[in-house]
Amino acid sequence: MKKTAICSDIVQQDWSQVELSADERLDDLLWGGRRIIQNTREFCFSIDAVLLAHYPRYRKHWRVFDLGTGTGVMPLLIADMVREIHGLEINPVMAELAVRNVELNGLSEKIHIARGDYRRIRELYPQESFDCVLANPPYRPLDQGLLNSLKGVASARHEVTATLQDVVRAARYLLKFHGRFAMVHLPERLGEIVVAMAENQIQVKRLQFVQPKPDKPSNLMLIEGVVGAAPGGMRAELPLVVHEADGSYTKKILDIYNM
Numbered sequence: 001m002k003k004t005a006i007c008s009d010i011v012q013q014d015w016s017q018v019e020l021s022a023d024e025r026l027d028d029l030l031w032g033g034r035r036i037i038q039n040t041r042e043f044c045f046s047i048d049a050v051l052l053a054h055y056p057r058y059r060k061h062w063r064v065f066d067l068g069t070g071t072g073v074m075p076l077l078i079a080d081m082v083r084e085i086h087g088l089e090i091n092p093v094m095a096e097l098a099v100r101n102v103e104l105n106g107l108s109e110k111i112h113i114a115r116g117d118y119r120r121i122r123e124l125y126p127q128e129s130f131d132c133v134l135a136n137p138p139y140r141p142l143d144q145g146l147l148n149s150l151k152g153v154a155s156a157r158h159e160v161t162a163t164l165q166d167v168v169r170a171a172r173y174l175l176k177f178h179g180r181f182a183m184v185h186l187p188e189r190l191g192e193i194v195v196a197m198a199e200n201q202i203q204v205k206r207l208q209f210v211q212p213k214p215d216k217p218s219n220l221m222l223i224e225g226v227v228g229a230a231p232g233g234m235r236a237e238l239p240l241v242v243h244e245a246d247g248s249y250t251k252k253i254l255d256i257y258n259m
Contacts, residue, residue, distance in 0.1 A: 039094075056134070135171060137164065172200035206237065
């Protein structure tokens with residue numbers, strides 16, 4: 001992906017003057033000079049969101065929607081690449097942080113954050129009004145693994161508030177004909193995801209597995225589908241390896257982080 005120029009007004013901002021509440025920290029996004037406030041008692045974004053944000057091939061005129069935006073990390077990363085971004089977040093703490101992060105980085109005219117439940121998406125947004133939908137949803141059903149004691153973290157990791165079907169249905173409702181739906185998820189759920197997308201008129205067209213190291217099996221995958229496309233024609237891309245054998249980041253990952 002072509003790297004965008006760093007915005008001079010953001011780079012020159014005095015980040016030492018940012019007011020943080022208890023349990024909050026200010027992190028460098030390593031992209032466009034932007035920063036993000038996170039709450040350590042809530043779910044903090046990881047490389048999953050960064051990889052997904054850089055997966056679609058965006059177009060400048062696109063309107064993009066981020067389902068479950070968290071603290072707004074993906075909108076902040078792609079703001080220079082599209083016309084407009086909307087993010088919806090059910091967790092009130094995270095939604096408030098996302099709004100603050102957008103304002104902090106001077107992007108309020110391009111990024112629009114709302115608090116709400118995407119299971120009720122029909123009550124909140126017009127149908128088929130977006131070109132691309134992103135989703136970094138909870139990975140595991142409630143019957144798999146232990147729930148984290150922190151409610152916000154538990155909801156981000158397990159399907160407490162929304163299932164895989166809920167995510168895909170919301171994406172289909174928002175997307176225009178031939179719109180694109182991109183998601184990061186676990187390889188073990190690939191079969192369910194392909195079926196859920198097909199049931200909602202979305203055909204898988206791109207798939208890339210993510211490996212933590214060259215000799216380790218994939219623990220994540222990036223998948224993209226197109227609304228109304230004909231079945232078949234899926235491109236399985238070369239795996240994306242995160243770390244070299246010595247633990248350092250691979251060139252691909254360094255390029256994504258603009259390092």
